[in-house]
Amino acid sequence: xxxxNLTRRGVLKTGAVxxxxxxxxxxxxxxxxxxxxEPTGSTVTFGFNVPQTGPYAxxxxxxxxxxxxxxxxLNGMGDGGMLQTFSSKTLDGTGILGKKVQFVxxxxxxxxxxxxxxxxxxxxxxxxVMINGGSSSGVAVAVQGLCQEAGIIFMAGLTHSNDTTxxxxxxxxxxxxxxxxxSGAALAPVLxxxxxxxxxxxxxxxxxxxxxxxxxxxxxxxxxxxxQTVNNVLTPVGAGDFSSYITxxxxxxxDVLILNHYGGDMVNSLTQAVQFGLRDKQVNGKQFEIVVxxxxxxxxxxxxxxxKGVYGSMNWNWQLQDPGTKAFVKSxxxxxxxxxxxxxxxxxxxTLLYADAVARAGSFNPCAVAEALExxxxxxxxxxxxxYRAEDHQCFKDVLVMKxxxxxxxxxxxxxxxxxxxxxxxxxxxxxxxxxxxxxxxGECNDGA
Numbered sequence: 424x425x426x427x428n429l430t431r432r433g434v435l436k437t438g439a440v441x442x443x444x445x446x447x448x449x450x451x452x453x454x455x456x457x458x459x460x461e462p463t464g465s466t467v468t469f470g471f472n473v474p475q476t477g478p479y480a481x482x483x484x485x486x487x488x489x490x491x492x493x494x495x496x497l498n499g500m501g502d503g504g505m506l507q508t509f510s511s512k513t514l515d516g517t518g519i520l521g522k523k524v525q526f527v528x529x530x531x532x533x534x535x536x537x538x539x540x541x542x543x544x545x546x547x548x549x550x551x552v553m554i555n556g557g558s559s560s561g562v563a564v565a566v567q568g569l570c571q572e573a574g575i576i577f578m579a580g581l582t583h584s585n586d587t588t589x590x591x592x593x594x595x596x597x598x599x600x601x602x603x604x605x606s607g608a609a610l611a612p613v614l615x616x617x618x619x620x621x622x623x624x625x626x627x628x629x630x631x632x633x634x635x636x637x638x639x640x641x642x643x644x645x646x647x648x649x650x651q652t653v654n655n656v657l658t659p660v661g662a663g664d665f666s667s668y669i670t671x672x673x674x675x676x677x678d679v680l681i682l683n684h685y686g687g688d689m690v691n692s693l694t695q696a697v698q699f700g701l702r703d704k705q706v707n708g709k710q711f712e713i714v715v716x717x718x719x720x721x722x723x724x725x726x727x728x729x730x731k732g733v734y735g736s737m738n739w740n741w742q743l744q745d746p747g748t749k750a751f752v753k754s755x756x757x758x759x760x761x762x763x764x765x766x767x768x769x770x771x772x773x774t775l776l777y778a779d780a781v782a783r784a785g786s787f788n789p790c791a792v793a794e795a796l797e798x799x800x801x802x803x804x805x806x807x808x809x810x811y812r813a814e815d816h817q818c819f820k821d822v823l824v825m826k827x828x829x830x831x832x833x834x835x836x837x838x839x840x841x842x843x844x845x846x847x848x849x850x851x852x853x854x855x856x857x858x859x860x861x862x863x864x865x866g867e868c869n870d871g872a
Contacts, residue, residue, distance in 0.1 A: 458788045459574035459871030460550045462522055467787065469494070469526040469774065470551035472541050472566060473580065477533035478661040479558035479686040481721045482766045486556050486580055487528065488759050489767035493774035496754070497524045504754040505775060508747040508803035513782040520781060531557055533660065533686075535565035542566045546573050552787050553578060553777050556770055558686065559660075560584030560633035567596040574871020576789045578773040581766040583685075583717055585636035588817035589858030594865040595789055597796055597811060599773045599818045601849070603637040604857055606716045606736040607644030609822040609844035613734060618679065618712055620649035625677035627668055627692060629684055630657040637683045639857065641716050645681075653677040658684070658692075665692040669699050678706040681714045689715060690725040697729040718825050720764045723837045730827030730837065737823040739765040739805050740840055748805040762835050772804045790868040808846075814853035816865065822849050 462468075471490045474483035496504045499516035506514050518524055527549045529541025538557065545551045546569075554570055555578040557563045563582035570577035571593040579587055579598040583606070588598050624645055628634040634657070642652050653675050658668055669692070672680055680701060684692050696702075696713060704711040715722075718735035741752045741762035751771065755763040763771070780795035781787055797813040806820040824842040831837045854861045 457870075457872055458790075460546065460552050462550075462552060462787055465522060466525050467519060467522040468549055468551045469524060469777075470529065470542065470545035470549065470554040471526055471556050471770075472529040472531055472538060472545065472554050473556040473770075474533045474558050474562075475528075475530040477531075478688055479533045479581075481725070482558040482581060482686055482719060482764065483531070483556070485721060485764045485767040486558065486770040489755065489763060489771035490526065490555060490774055492755060492758055493771045494524050494526055495758075497775070497778050501758070502750075502754055505747050505751050505772070505804055508750050509775065509779070510802040511779050511783070513779050514775065519778045520785070520787070524778070527551065531559070531562045531566075533559045533562065535559075535561050538562040539565050539569050542569050543573075546570075546575060551575065552789075555773050555777065556580040557582060558766060559631070560587055560636075561631045563587050563598075564591045564632060567591065567593050571595045571866070571869055574789060574869040576777060576792050578777050580770050580773070581719075582633070583637065584633040585640065585857050586632050586859075588815045589636075589855075590863050592815050592859070592863060592865050594793060594816075594868040597773070597776075597793075597816045597818075599776065600769050601736075601738045601820075601822050602817065603633070603640040603716075604851060604855070605822050605849040606637065607640035608849040608851075609736050609824050609842075610641070610714070610716060610734065611644035611648055613824045613842060614645065614714065615648045617734065618709075622648075622650040622679050622709070623653050623675075623677045623707065624650050624679045624681050625653045625672050625675050626655040626681045626683055627665070628655055628657050629688060630659055633685070634683050636857065637716055638681075641681055641683070641714075643857075650679075658688070660688060662688065663691060665695050666699070668692075669696050669701070672696075672701065673699070673704075676707070678709045679712045679714060681716065683716060685717055685719075686722060687725070689722050693726050693733070694729050718838060719766060720762070720835070720838060721766075723827065724834055726827075727837075731829050733827045734841070735825050737765050737825050737838075739768045740823055740825065740838065741768075742836065742840060743805060745805060745807070747803045751805060768805060775804075776801075788870055790870045793868050812853065814865075815858065815863070819846055819850060821846050 531538035784791040
């Protein structure tokens with residue numbers, strides 16, 4: 424960035440992690456302002472906390488691109504993007520409540536301790552009023568808890584675990600991205616049509632909160648069809664070589680491999696499964712199939728031909744033809760020379776939604792902002808009519824079922840939209856057992872005063 428209204432400062436990871444990797448209690452000092460980091464000058468600072476290194480770094484880079492673009496649009500630079508299609512007309516490209524927006528960044532490293540340390544530094548040293556981002560549910564849950572304690576708003580980035588707005592939901596936290604339950608609900612009818620009801624599934628699952636709830640959701644949805652679950656094996660994040668996990672699949676009697684992996688892990692595990700010849704085999708009289716429940720464009724690009732014909736789900740895709748999607752794809756493409764990923768879309772939209780809530784509330788006070796977001800219904804942001812449910816701060820909208828394209832024309836259209844699953848099909852009660860049941864509670868809003 425060269426414009427004086429935009430700054431990017433490196434964020435130091437200090438004080439929250441010991442040399443042995445043990446998290447220390449987070450202590451926020453008292454403030455004289457009416458609420459945490461109340462802006463007093465001509466600018467307001469956002470914190471963009473994304474994986475710039477580690478297995479989800481490619482997703483993080485695209486999130487950061489989108490966050491920078493959102494700041495430009497909020498400050499009146501560029502074509503305005505989704506400010507033109509957003510159903511709320513509060514934002515006008517002159518900043519927020521008379522203040523220009525600037526930002527600082529942190530590197531989550533796809534590690535919860537590092538993410539909390541980066542967030543703590545941005546809150547205490549840089550005075551951010553909001554943190555947006557992340558490409559791991561473990562990170563999201565950790566940072567959401569810290570933001571609740573600090574008294575600022577957390578706009579979760581790419582976090583798909585049911586826990587984020589389930590048992591770990593927080594009053595100061597909001598999620599625009601869909602979740603694992605929604606993936607299962609959207610995928611199951613498509614898988615039934617494609618592969619039938621008599622299938623034996625073997626799961627490889629990332630060993631953290633997202634993997635657990637993703638696997639639970641897909642297992643529940645597929646077993647409801649009549650599928651059997653042969654095994655579920657946990658794998659470490661960033662394993663790289665998954666060959667030792669794939670070999671047992673061949674002797675298991677399974678005829679479907681479900682890869683509950685994301686980012687570079689999904690690229691590696693899918694590629695190695697194909698190299699092992701799984702998709703060329705006949706098992707139980709059926710063609711062996713692979714399913715990737717959570718897709719991203721960047722993962723699909725990385726996997727190349729290996730994703731052809733493989734089903735998965737997505738929050739959004741750049742090939743949609745609604746006005747909001749077209750506006751964002753145009754802005755992002757002109758700025759960066761490529762279509763945006765669905766992680767980029769999520770972080771862009773959430774930056775605008777936070778700014779809009781501030782403008783509608785007439786205040787940066789996090790409790791006023793939370794009140795403005797709760798139950799907020801809107802359109803024009805690429806997903807059709809959308810609602811932030813007040814009870815758990817989960818966003819409800821249509822969900823996409825995708826498939827690896829057989830004949831892509833460019834390196835960017837490697838996925839095709841199979842079905843736009845209507846919102847009603849993926850909705851659930853706030854006290855659903857997968858989301859913490861009746862015991863789950865948002866708690867009280869904290870403004871840090």
